[in-house]
Amino acid sequence: MTEFWQSVARGLGNGSIYALLALGFVIIYKSTRVISFAQPAFMLSGAVLVTYLAGEVNFFLALALSAVAVALLALSVERVAVRPMVGKPVFVVAIITLGLDIVIRVIVNGFIGLDVRQVGDPWGLRTVDLLGVPVQQRYLAMLATTAIMVAALFAFFRYTRFGLAMRAAAFDQETSLAQGVPVGAVFATSWAMAGGLAAIAGVLVGSGASVDQNLWIIALKALPAIILGGLDSLGGAVLGGLSVGLVESLVGTYQADIAPWLGQNFAVVSPYVLMLLVLLIRPYGLFGTPEVERV
């Protein structure tokens, strides 16, 4: 049973990283209807930046600084390369974000150097006993960070004026523009938020482990998560991320014994299978808004 609970803890830990990334995708999608393929680069940037700050300042301060810095980077990227594309076909914008991803990653790779780098997190690989199950602190830290971020986002969207503006813009851009919502600022903010979230996710991946230039690939795990939860649902993104992590971890632990015919490492693709199964029943994900169909 310990094995099961440890697998669950790992799944939820990794899942909360996917959730943070998925939130970034969904926030950008909601405000601009675009899937941003630049998220992997922001994630890598955040992690690498913290490796430079590690040792200089407190880890949590470094985390915050890096999130802010990457948010600013994302904001300026949006302003320069994405804003001119408002109203253009979404897939053209998606390919632009892909170009951005390549450019940013090459530059960041230049700063990684020849050795793997450390984010200098305080928990490392220590474990705590949780109801008799030894659980790694890093997984708890991941869950806690994500919980805090989700709560902050919820409060922001629910209780602040600008949060309301963002929701309005996501609902109907033109009407909200007519009502005085600064839609441009909404775009910029959504990119900044997504960048910051990706940076935090990147640092969490590096905590208890190391940072190298292949870290970015993890960001792609958020894709099945957002579809699973529904492209335009923040709650769905969190749930999607957690379930992707959980399924992946449990499949990894048990598939080799139960269904070896699926091949080695079926766990890697299991999120996509889960996604397909969910979509067969709910074509707009678990919490996505069905499109109103009009002729």
Next chain:
Amino acid sequence: MNTLLERRGTRRPRGRPLLYTSYKQDMALLDTPAKRRWLIALLVVALLAPFMLTDDILQLLAVGLVASIGAIGLNIVTGYAGQISLGHAFFLAIGAYTAAAISGDPDGKVIGFGVTSILVWLPAAGLAAALAGVIVAPLATRLRGLYLAVVTLGLVFLGEHIFKEWDSLTGGPGVGRPSATVELFGVRLDEAGAYSKEQKLYLLMLVLLVLFAVLARNLTRSRVGRAFAAVRDRDIAAAIIGVDLRRTKLLAFAISSFYAGIAGALLYTVTGFFDPGSFNLLLSIQFIAMILIGGVATVSGAIMGAMFITLLPRITRELPGVLPFISSESKDTPNVFQVETVLYGLLIIAFLILEPRGLFGVWTRIRNYWKAWPFSY
């Protein structure tokens, strides 16, 4: 094809190239004399190229020609029928492995049946991929837009997993297998003879591209093509006016995948080797980039886009040579290798920002400029 020659039948007043006096003229593949002349000029240049250019350029162009076939295929499902598919790499893989398995060495380390004639394995590769497309298509009747895009992306990941596991077919990751053997009427086209391997492959790809481009162009002006456009523009409206959505989407996926299968089968014959790791998200996205950069829902745009994306890395590799102040030491930052990769990304960004309609849009602008010349409009 007979519409190509249609102008002999119905006369058209001299000096009025855009005046159509019959429906057939309006629907002709090459509806203006300018198009006819330019196409002929282009074909002549393309046919002369293998005797003028060096082998490495020819090889690159051959890849571009094959990629064009694949891009036309993606354009059918995404550009014409409006179903965004990130699954193209999966269909390319099916084509590539079908062809390689049929024509492979029966005594080799991986599955091979030794039927080397291209007349057998090329259609088989297309059909195998088309079959996969038919199986996938029902998803598209249920899903829309980005949901469909990410689900088809899921196909790529699942496919990659299968191909990496199926060692006896694919050789396994990092090991790979030889690509299809190209033999036509007993002549090996992938080995040097009187002409170099690159020359022969280039010509083969050119012929096939012309064939498939004409077929696609023909398709899009047929009943099926109009149904595709109707589904793309508003599927419910299309259904109301009597377009069978399920059948149309099925057809779009099947035809698109057929093209992908053909392209996949041919693509790796140029290298002679391929690895299951090649069929990843990046490959799919490259094809999407091709049709976006070329111009959505045009055959010539798909070809231009495929050529652009194929040739771009080569161009960016030449560019740092013009900028001698950039270090060529790989340990420095910035160095030429970083610059060339950054340029690749930047050029795609700049291009799409400046002309979101793609190369076809650029072409339209140039054409309109010269049409009105010397007036500005």
Next chain:
Amino acid sequence: MRRTRIGAVLAASMLVVSGCGVFRGEEDSGAPGVTKDPCPNAVNKDNGCIYLGIISDLTVGPFKTLAVPITESQKAFWKRVNQQGGIGGYDIDVTKYVRDNKYNPETHNQVYQEIKGKVLALAQTLGSPTTAAIIKDLKASKIVAAPASWTSAWNFEDVILESGANYCVETLNAVDYAADTFKPKKVMAVHYAGDYGADAAAGAKAGAAARKLTFSAVETPQGQDNQGRAVDAIVKEKPDLVIITTGPTDAATVIGQAAARGFKGKYIGTGPTWNKGLLKSPAAPAIKAQYLQSGPWAPFQTNSPGHQAMRQAVGQVDPNDGYTSGWVWSYPLKAALQKAAANKEMTRDGVLKAAKQLTQVDYEGMLPAGAGNYSGNAPTDVVRTTLISQPDDASPTGVKVIKEAFTGPTAQAYTLDAPCYGKL
């Protein structure tokens, strides 16, 4: 007016294009990559020039951190050759035709085609799937190449001048070493798929069979978030020895997480598994306690004449065993060129012929005497020595040798008749 401007642009672009050599010309007479003119920035102005190509993973590929020092080290190696007077009246240039393959077979083939007509041989072709994409052409064009990978497939290719023990032999030795030192009963291989991981795992399997140990293999994908299954398998099966062949970050994840769950067994990893940055990672205590590293040659700070020359040549750098590897891999090509010069056949044909005549290469003490026999067939000529190192904070590359070059009994007896990865 505008027409002339467009004409001018066209003419200018034609000039640029023809400058890049895209037009078919007369085929080069005999020896591509060999000129009577001196090299750019030549050391010996009177010498002619031999151009060698380098195709490596320099920007966004997964092996960049090894590829960059390998490439730099090779540039230093050939510069030293030039400073010693060059070879047969020629200087060697490895700086003009350096290309980035992004670790993609198709890109690798494209850049190879681009430089193929201009180089005599390849001073480096990095990676196995990438090199597999050009090997047919290498053979057809008789271009000799120094690989930058240790897969056992290269022992079966004449045009590839591999150095040192391959992964398969290395893990055979590692199992032999472990069997003698800490008497394991259960061996597990945690490995990537394909030419690298599976090659090593196949060696471990053969080694375990020969030493009558139980063996299991766990294939693991890349990515730190994907190592859960490997960790579970290790913790559940509790092997005494894990042969691990992954990248550095994944290895640290596996070792650290398994240790956090109470696993105490030993690990032996191969060269690409190690990076000295791991000594600062959270997994460092576990790595220092449990991890050993096998390798085909001694690390950066060793005092053989070759190592000393290398350190002098690369100058003040952050130590990394990529430098060592790049340097070692260059010796056979140098020997082949010298032989070709002695035969007065400085052509591709001549270099290949010369390479096949090599029965021994002087590695200046970096590999044992007798290494570098390319004359005969694979099974007998394979270099079978391995060193074992352990993590050490004080050493420049983070490891110090604890067992000098040895050949274990299993590795000695092993018949290499096909690439190992097919036998897992």
